[in-house]
Amino acid sequence: MHPVLKLVVQRIALGLLLLLVVSMLIFIGVEALPGDTAQSILGQSATPQALENLRQTLGLNEPATTRYFKWLWGFLHGDFGKALTNGQDIAAAIGQRLGNTLFLASCAAVIAVPLAIILGLVAARYQARWPDKVISGITLSTISLPEFVAAYFVIYLLTQVIPIFQPVAMVFPGMSFWAKLNAVALPVIVLVLVVLAHMMRMTRAAILNVMESAYIETAELKGLSPMRVIAQHALPNAIAPIVSVVVLNLAYLVVGVVVVEVVFSYNALGQYLVDHVSKRDLPVVQAVGMIFAGVYIGLNILADVVAILANPRLRHPK
Amino acid sequence: MRRIPLSALIGMILTGGFLFCAIFAEWVAPYGYDEVLGKVWESPSSTYLLGTDTIGRDILSRLIYGARITIFVALAASILSFSLGSFLGFLAAVRGGWIDQVLSRLVDVVMSVPSLIIALVLLSVLDINLTVLIFVIGILDATRVFRLSRAVAMDIAVMDYVEAAKLRGEGQSWVIFREILPNALSPLVAEFGLRFIFAVLFISTLSFLGLGIQPPLMDWGGMVKENKDALVYGKSAALMPALAIALLAISVNLVADWVLTRTSSLKGGRGG
Numbered sequence: 344m345h346p347v348l349k350l351v352v353q354r355i356a357l358g359l360l361l362l363l364v365v366s367m368l369i370f371i372g373v374e375a376l377p378g379d380t381a382q383s384i385l386g387q388s389a390t391p392q393a394l395e396n397l398r399q400t401l402g403l404n405e406p407a408t409t410r411y412f413k414w415l416w417g418f419l420h421g422d423f424g425k426a427l428t429n430g431q432d433i434a435a436a437i438g439q440r441l442g443n444t445l446f447l448a449s450c451a452a453v454i455a456v457p458l459a460i461i462l463g464l465v466a467a468r469y470q471a472r473w474p475d476k477v478i479s480g481i482t483l484s485t486i487s488l489p490e491f492v493a494a495y496f497v498i499y500l501l502t503q504v505i506p507i508f509q510p511v512a513m514v515f516p517g518m519s520f521w522a523k524l525n526a527v528a529l530p531v532i533v534l535v536l537v538v539l540a541h542m543m544r545m546t547r548a549a550i551l552n553v554m555e556s557a558y559i560e561t562a563e564l565k566g567l568s569p570m571r572v573i574a575q576h577a578l579p580n581a582i583a584p585i586v587s588v589v590v591l592n593l594a595y596l597v598v599g600v601v602v603v604e605v606v607f608s609y610n611a612l613g614q615y616l617v618d619h620v621s622k623r624d625l626p627v628v629q630a631v632g633m634i635f636a637g638v639y640i641g642l643n644i645l646a647d648v649v650a651i652l653a654n655p656r657l658r659h660p661k
Numbered sequence: 662m663r664r665i666p667l668s669a670l671i672g673m674i675l676t677g678g679f680l681f682c683a684i685f686a687e688w689v690a691p692y693g694y695d696e697v698l699g700k701v702w703e704s705p706s707s708t709y710l711l712g713t714d715t716i717g718r719d720i721l722s723r724l725i726y727g728a729r730i731t732i733f734v735a736l737a738a739s740i741l742s743f744s745l746g747s748f749l750g751f752l753a754a755v756r757g758g759w760i761d762q763v764l765s766r767l768v769d770v771v772m773s774v775p776s777l778i779i780a781l782v783l784l785s786v787l788d789i790n791l792t793v794l795i796f797v798i799g800i801l802d803a804t805r806v807f808r809l810s811r812a813v814a815m816d817i818a819v820m821d822y823v824e825a826a827k828l829r830g831e832g833q834s835w836v837i838f839r840e841i842l843p844n845a846l847s848p849l850v851a852e853f854g855l856r857f858i859f860a861v862l863f864i865s866t867l868s869f870l871g872l873g874i875q876p877p878l879m880d881w882g883g884m885v886k887e888n889k890d891a892l893v894y895g896k897s898a899a900l901m902p903a904l905a906i907a908l909l910a911i912s913v914n915l916v917a918d919w920v921l922t923r924t925s926s927l928k929g930g931r932g933g
């Protein structure tokens with residue numbers, strides 16, 4: 344087998360194993376904690392008989408491992424069970440909301456990725472001069488803000504100081520694409536702000552790292568313009584680190600989305616998760632948590648695979 | 662001692678101010694934290710310096726009392742994550758073998774999922790109270806301290822003086838606490854600042870989501886949540902606690918940054 348293919352297969356297998364272990368953690372780890380599902384549904388005043396009946400119907404009397412495998416089997420087949428609070432099918436509820444989350448996250452990604460790379464290039468080109476200082480200064484201050492704080496600053500600025508947007512993002516089925524785009528403008532701006540800083544700083548660092556090499560000095564000495572040195576000589580060699588930075592930050596979007604959806608009362612997966620944590624609806628939390636974890640791990644695997652593929656030393660084995 | 666740069670000085674003064682307010686809240690705050698004084702969402706005035714909140718309580722007083730809870734929880738969580746993370750990290754580095762394998766793989770698994778998602782899953786089962794919050798944040802954060810302290814201790818564990826101590830017949834705890842700990846302290850101290858900020862942001866985010874500090878206690882994240890509707894009416898009430906979180910995070914960051922550069926230059930040359 345080609346060594347690169349072997350590495351990639353190894354990495355993916357490792358990722359799948361990790362996913363399995365995480366699923367055990369989310370299911371069995373949570374079971375082991377103090378707290379009784381039946382008790383939390385019926386409340387403190389429930390009679391022992393009522394508790395016993397509920398445990399029977401929910402299958403809580405079976406051993407945890409049996410329930411884990413049933414759960415995993417169902418999960419792999421798109422059957423997430425029913426919500427404890429209202430008895431609705433979880434898969435259907437997730438299906439309605441997943442699209443909204445993906446729409447929000449992909450809008451943010453489409454803007455943030457090119458912007459971060461361009462700003463990173465500019466900062467590297469004018470290193471230690473004013474464009475670099477301005478860009479680095481702004482990103483450094485946004486990096487230390489939690490998502491919801493950044494969100495409220497943006498809301499205040501763009502709905503009160505300069506009133507151009509609505510402070511809530513309502514999306515419902517049947518809206519036209521442009522209306523949807525307009526509705527998510529504010530949350531997208533916030534998400535872009537949150538991931539932009541990390542992405543731009545890592546891009547800058549990756550390019551500056553390449554700029555130290557001898558062949559860059561040669562290119563400079565033979566009289567190429569600085570922008571051309573970066574575009575033709577530095578960028579191709581910095582692609583691997585930049586791509587993995589981009590993918591890692593897309594994974595970071597996964598967490599940002601949860602908080603931002605709550606801020607804007609945006610009806611999607613993150614809001615659904617947070618709502619059901621406070622209702623203590625364990626099956627919903629486990630299913631949605633598992634989806635978020637899966638996307639996060641998946642993106643991390645992708646980042647590693649891209650890094651492997653982009654490394655010329657691995658592509659041409661001796 | 663060399664001069665302290667301006668940024669670090671500003672950071673120290675602000676951090677000190679926050680700490681002072683948190684400790685002496687009873688004397689600093691103009692009103693009690695649950696006194697209903699004025700109308701809903703009054704604008705800042707000379708009576709209520711930062712205005713009033715959703716049921717007419719003084720925002721400044723609530724901010725000052727809230728600082729106590731935010732800082733206490735964050736501090737307790739980062740102390741827990743440090744003692745747990747660095748002890749296990751040192752242990753893994755010194756013992757190696759299966760202890761190292763088990764601990765490292767466990768940390769890999771926990772770190773492969775975003776902390777917020779794990780915290781949400783845990784908090785859907787556990788009773789939400791101060792102790793549980795401190796433990797959840799502290800343990801999740803300990804994974805990062807574990808990685809750092811294990812890496813630092815790995816470098817120290819191969820030094821001659823550690824070898825000498827082992828040959829002398831010193832026990833495990835002597836090697837960890839008397840040989841490795843003093844030498845690993847400076848990078849760990851700089852990291853403490855960053856972990857503290859992380860804990861502040863984490864507890865604020867949880868409270869904002871309604872899953873952190875529960876009323877009648879309140880912290881800054883919870884205050885943003887309480888007052889978030891004010892923005893729709895053009896009032897700035899929700900911005901004040903948000904600003905406080907941002908200011909605390911940035912000022913601790915400035916100090917931690919300075920400690921980091923200072924300690925790393927110390928390692929390079931002692932003469933300077």
